[in-house]
Amino acid sequence: MNATINGEDRQICEASTVESLLRDLSIKPGNVVVELDGIVVPRGQFAGTAVGDGARLEIVEFVGGG
Amino acid sequence: MKKLIIAGREFKSRLFVGTGKYGSNAEMAASIRASGSELVTVALRRVDLSASAQEDPIISHLDPNRVVIVPNTSGARNAEEAVRIARLGRAAGGFDWVKLEIHPDPNYLLPDPIETLKAAEILVKEGFIVMPYINADPVLAHRLEEVGTATVMPLGAPIGTNRGIRTREMLEIIIEQARVPVVVDAGLGLPSHAADAIEMGADAVLVNTALASAGDPVKMGKAFAMAVEAAELGMEADPGSQSRLANASSPLTGFLAGK
Numbered sequence: 001m002n003a004t005i006n007g008e009d010r011q012i013c014e015a016s017t018v019e020s021l022l023r024d025l026s027i028k029p030g031n032v033v034v035e036l037d038g039i040v041v042p043r044g045q046f047a048g049t050a051v052g053d054g055a056r057l058e059i060v061e062f063v064g065g066g
Numbered sequence: 067m068k069k070l071i072i073a074g075r076e077f078k079s080r081l082f083v084g085t086g087k088y089g090s091n092a093e094m095a096a097s098i099r100a101s102g103s104e105l106v107t108v109a110l111r112r113v114d115l116s117a118s119a120q121e122d123p124i125i126s127h128l129d130p131n132r133v134v135i136v137p138n139t140s141g142a143r144n145a146e147e148a149v150r151i152a153r154l155g156r157a158a159g160g161f162d163w164v165k166l167e168i169h170p171d172p173n174y175l176l177p178d179p180i181e182t183l184k185a186a187e188i189l190v191k192e193g194f195i196v197m198p199y200i201n202a203d204p205v206l207a208h209r210l211e212e213v214g215t216a217t218v219m220p221l222g223a224p225i226g227t228n229r230g231i232r233t234r235e236m237l238e239i240i241i242e243q244a245r246v247p248v249v250v251d252a253g254l255g256l257p258s259h260a261a262d263a264i265e266m267g268a269d270a271v272l273v274n275t276a277l278a279s280a281g282d283p284v285k286m287g288k289a290f291a292m293a294v295e296a297a298e299l300g301m302e303a304d305p306g307s308q309s310r311l312a313n314a315s316s317p318l319t320g321f322l323a324g325k
Binding site: 005006007008010025027031032033035038040041042043058059060061062063064065066 | 084085086087088091094107108109110111112113115123124125137138140150153154155157158159225226252272273274275
């Protein structure tokens with residue numbers, strides 16, 4: 001299966017959820033926000049949200065800014 | 067001066083600060099503490115997927131009981147992107163405040179007024195407390211106020227230039243006409259620039275580069291705090307009027323030349 005994550009094409013595991021995908025990418029779920037196909041996924045729903053073939057994900061975090 | 071209240075929240079300090087470009091999170095946190103600021107801005111960025119270890123999240127260095135955390139929409143090139151970023155910021159930390167900035171021009175980072183107004187309308191309807199970064203345009207400031215932004219934030223000079231207030235004439239008109247707090251944002255490099263803005267009647271200033279690019283950001287945070295406080299106190303003291311001709315401070319009669 002393929003997904004576009006932060007603009008990069010990536011192979012992802014079958015039956016991925018947002019939670020499992022973050023784990024595979026070694027990203028701590030508490031620090032990030034995830035947008036799946038243009039819709040923000042609330043943190044409480046990471047485990048229950050399936051990531052399908054061809055999904056587009058944005059994974060963002062807070063950084064310093066003015 | 068009139069109390070500074072934004073969206074029902076009172077701010078004792080008229081100095082707002084950004085969190086970008088510091089050498090470390092610890093330095094940033096120390097500088098903000100020294101500045102006494104109660105409102106800080108942060109940005110959102112894509113996570114670097116190739117990075118082996120994630121950095122300490124910046125939010126963990128900010129105390130939400132002491133400061134209002136305001137995500138900005140930096141990186142947005144149009145209204146649609148800005149709205150998306152604002153929604154992400156809200157989802158990330160539950161932050162309803164947003165510093166709306168849309169500056170597609172890479173050289174001067176000047177804000178796009180049309181996209182900014184469009185985004186402001188949408189975000190206000192979605193319940194955001196919108197603080198738009200704008201050029202010093204009194205008409206735009208008025209239009210934003212009409213759609214319900216919580217403040218207007220005209221620039222003193224382009225972002226990160228440390229050049230002080232170069233938009234004086236238009237800024238004066240904005241300050242004269244605005245019914246929402248005016249925050250002079252961008253371009254202030256010295257404590258005197260911040261004092262200048264407050265003495266002009268601005269309600270607050272927002273600085274980032276001035277502190278982060280100083281050799282000693284902690285000392286500079288303190289310096290800006292003192293300058294803003296001094297300017298505020300001076301304005302409360304009701305300054306004497308200006309005149310073109312000299313007015314003697316010492317008696318000029320009744321001495322050697324007198325009869």
